[in-house]
Amino acid sequence: MTLPATTSQTVGPFFRIGLQWLYCDNLVPESIAGERVVVRGQVLDGDGIGVPDAVIEVWQANSFGKYAHPADKQEKPLEPAFRGYGRIPTDDQGTFRFTTIKPGPVPGLDGKEQAPHLLISIFMRGLLKRLTTRMYFPNDARNAADPILNLVAPQRRPTLMAKHAADSLEWNVVLQGTDETVFFDMGL
Amino acid sequence: MQHFLLFCVCVYGCPCLPYYQAIPLTRQYALHTFGGSERPVMNPIAGYLPVRPGTQPNLLHAPYVSSVKRSPTQALVQVPYTLSEVTGPSFGSQLLPPAAYDLTRQHKGEPLGERIIVSGRVIDENGRAVSNTLVEIWQANAAGRYLHEIDQHDAPLDPNFTGCGQAITDSEGRYRFVTIRPGEYPWRNHHNAWRPAHIHFSLFGPAFATRLVTQMYFPGDPLLPFDPIFNCTADEEARRHLISVFDWETTLPAQALGYRFDIVLRGRDATPMEG
Numbered sequence: 001m002t003l004p005a006t007t008s009q010t011v012g013p014f015f016r017i018g019l020q021w022l023y024c025d026n027l028v029p030e031s032i033a034g035e036r037v038v039v040r041g042q043v044l045d046g047d048g049i050g051v052p053d054a055v056i057e058v059w060q061a062n063s064f065g066k067y068a069h070p071a072d073k074q075e076k077p078l079e080p081a082f083r084g085y086g087r088i089p090t091d092d093q094g095t096f097r098f099t100t101i102k103p104g105p106v107p108g109l110d111g112k113e114q115a116p117h118l119l120i121s122i123f124m125r126g127l128l129k130r131l132t133t134r135m136y137f138p139n140d141a142r143n144a145a146d147p148i149l150n151l152v153a154p155q156r157r158p159t160l161m162a163k164h165a166a167d168s169l170e171w172n173v174v175l176q177g178t179d180e181t182v183f184f185d186m187g188l
Numbered sequence: 189m190q191h192f193l194l195f196c197v198c199v200y201g202c203p204c205l206p207y208y209q210a211i212p213l214t215r216q217y218a219l220h221t222f223g224g225s226e227r228p229v230m231n232p233i234a235g236y237l238p239v240r241p242g243t244q245p246n247l248l249h250a251p252y253v254s255s256v257k258r259s260p261t262q263a264l265v266q267v268p269y270t271l272s273e274v275t276g277p278s279f280g281s282q283l284l285p286p287a288a289y290d291l292t293r294q295h296k297g298e299p300l301g302e303r304i305i306v307s308g309r310v311i312d313e314n315g316r317a318v319s320n321t322l323v324e325i326w327q328a329n330a331a332g333r334y335l336h337e338i339d340q341h342d343a344p345l346d347p348n349f350t351g352c353g354q355a356i357t358d359s360e361g362r363y364r365f366v367t368i369r370p371g372e373y374p375w376r377n378h379h380n381a382w383r384p385a386h387i388h389f390s391l392f393g394p395a396f397a398t399r400l401v402t403q404m405y406f407p408g409d410p411l412l413p414f415d416p417i418f419n420c421t422a423d424e425e426a427r428r429h430l431i432s433v434f435d436w437e438t439t440l441p442a443q444a445l446g447y448r449f450d451i452v453l454r455g456r457d458a459t460p461m462e463g
Contacts, residue, residue, distance in 0.1 A: 002313045004243045006452045007421045007430055009403040010252075011388065014334040018326025018352045018388055021285065046257035053338075059276055059396045069275035071395075085277035107271050119272050119396050126254030128245035128420050130399060148267050156262075176261050185264035186273065186397055 008129035013053050015123065019087065027058065027086040027100040032079050034063025034101030038168035039135070042095045043122065046176035050094020054124035056173070058086040058100065060117075065104025074107070097168075102137055108147040115142035115149065122173055132186040135171050136161050156182050235269040236397050236454045237313050242423035251416035253377050269397065276395040279322040281356045288354040291327075291367040299349035301330025301368035303444040306404070306432065310361040310391060313455030317361030318398075324390040325365060326352045332371030332385075341373050366444065372411060384411035384418060393453040404449045405431045 011019075028036065043051040061067045061084060066076035068084050088098045100118070108114040115136055122131040136143055138161055143149060149157055159181045162169040174181045247259035287293045292303055306325075310318040328334045328351060331343035335350055351370075355363040370385050386403040393399065405412060412418050412431070421427055429452075438446030 002237060002455060003311070003315060003452045004240045004423075004426060004429075005237075005313055005454045006400060006402050007423075007426045008244055008400060009388075009420070009430070010254075010417060011390075011401050012403075012417075013338060014328075014336040015326065015388065017334060017336055017350065018324050018390065021352070021354070022324075046261075051258065057399075059272070061272075067271065067275040069278070069395075071275050072271060083277055109268060109270065114270060114272065117272070121396070121399055123401060124258060126252070126256075126258035128247060128249055128252065128255060128417070130401065131247075131260065132396075148270070151267050152265055175258050180260055180262050182262075183260050183264050185266040 010125060010128050011055070011123045013125040015053075015055060016089065019055060020089070022087045023089060024086055025088050025098045027060075027082075027084070027098065029081045032062065032082045032101060033077075034103075036099060037102050037137075038097065038099050039118075039162065039171055040095065040097045040165065040168045041171045041173060042093065043090050043124070043173040044094060044175060048177070050092075051090055051124055051175075052092045052094055054090040054094065054096075054122060054173075056088050056090075056096055057121040057123075058088070058098065059119040059121075060084050060100065061103040061106050063101050063104050065106045065116075067106065072106075076104075105142060110147075112145065112147055113142065115140055115146040117146075117148075120173075130186075131173075131175075131183045133173070133181055133183050134160050138162055138164055138169070152182050156180075233269050233271065233274055235274075235457050237457050240423075243421060243426040245420035249416065249420045251378075252420060273397045274395045276392060276398065278320070278394075279356070279392070284354050284356065289363075289365050291325075291349065291351065291353045291365065293366075294350055295348040297348040299329065299346050299368050301346075301349075301371075303366065304369045305364065305366055305438050305440065305444045305446045306387065306449060307362065307364035307435075307438050307446065308432075308449040308451060310357050310363065310393075310451045310453060312393070312398075312453050314458070316455070317357075317359070318391075318393050318453055319357055319359045319361055321357050321361075321394070322390075322392050323355045323357060323363045324353070325367075325387050327367065327370040327387040328373055330368050330371050332373035334373075339373075343371070343373070364438075369406070372409075377416060382411050382414075384409040384415050386418075389449075389451065391451060391453060398453045400451070400453055402451070403430060404447075406447065407431055407434055 043054045064076040088096045090096050103116045105113040118135040162171040329346045329349045333343040391400045432447040432449040435446040435448040
């Protein structure tokens with residue numbers, strides 16, 4: 001007999017008070033290896049209006065494809081200065097921007113690799129529980145065989161794929177509508 | 189004993205039952221994407237226990253008006269757990285600002301209001317302590333006002349109260365905060381809407397999959413039956429667990445009343461599918 005997990009509740013409109021101390025739009029100290037990328041995007045509600053009171057969290061492996069976590073037993077370099085975590089709020093227009101490195105591939109299912117990806121949590125007023133999704137990198141040949149992307153209907157896969165913009169990658173979070181982002185069932 | 193076990197299965201759906209039997213038809217599409225097989229893809233990584241029906245909110249909860257334009261309309265896509273989801277960030281206590289656990293000692297003077305002690309244990313669904321994990325809280329002051337530019341409630345700010353705290357759980361999953369009992373406050377969700385007194389909690393646990401944000405309420409609050417956020421979850425027992433318990437054990441004589449709030453994070457499924 002197990003205990004049920006505590007019920008999720010919204011972060012509400014005033015989460016900045018409690019969460020801003022960990023805000024960080026640059027996940028990578030200079031010493032960390034890997035290709036720097038700037039990710040820019042906007043969180044859009046069902047009316048296509050930017051969500052000014054959202055916060056996104058990033059979880060990722062380093063450029064060698066190693067997570068800073070004891071459950072990652074791979075023999076790959078661990079960089080103690082890289083936590084692999086970022087917390088970024090949206091601004092008045094619902095836009096966000098952060099700098100990180102493109103992670104290396106990590107193990108997937110049945111010994112197959114996953115394409116490089118960021119795990120994303122999204123919190124905001126109006127969400128009673130977080131949304132979780134993934135951001136993949138454009139023009140990466142490994143995307144075609146990614147075991148998670150392949151579980152998503154082909155016509156919806158582009159919502160998980162960042163696009164090349166002038167000096168950055170662009171990736172939006174669309175909460176409703178025809179281009180609605182694919183969100184994953186993470187239990188909570 | 190056998191009857192007891194059967195009861196468990198019926199009510200909660202044990203791990204031995206295939207998860208897809210317990211989920212509503214509207215979510216079946218995602219499962220058919222598993223190569224058309226009846227079971228999810230064979231997964232060598234132990235996942236997390238399935239959510240017990242009714243114990244978590246739906247994303248769309250119309251009485252909570254803000255959820256209407258902000259909740260996805262398409263079914264969430266169900267995917268197996270990989271190394272990415274069973275790992276997650278960790279934070280050491282050296283990261284915490286001074287007086288992180290004591291919200292009454294972050295300024296020159298003492299904040300107004302009733303001093304309280306909020307403490308509890310963080311455990312997982314299997315009853316194991318979640319040690320060394322970050323707990324973050326934020327709240328309104330005693331007058332029901334947040335130190336936030338968009339809070340225009342006509343109640344005073346308190347120069348001695350920010351309303352934010354952090355703690356790292358100890359080896360037995362315990363945390364403890366000293367704070368002020370927050371006030372109730374009005375909001376614009378519906379006519380004469382008031383939020384019951386509450387403290388926001390944010391927790392990580394050991395993995396991306398265990399992240400939780402919730403709210404703690406106070407026993408006997410007359411606003412609870414009317415609050416669409418507290419009532420977003422169907423299961424009455426699950427709602428009750430959001431209400432802290434007055435606690436003599438942590439009450440300090442002539443100092444502060446104690447409230448206990450235990451938090452359960454998701455637990456690993458002990459029976460991973462065969463690889």
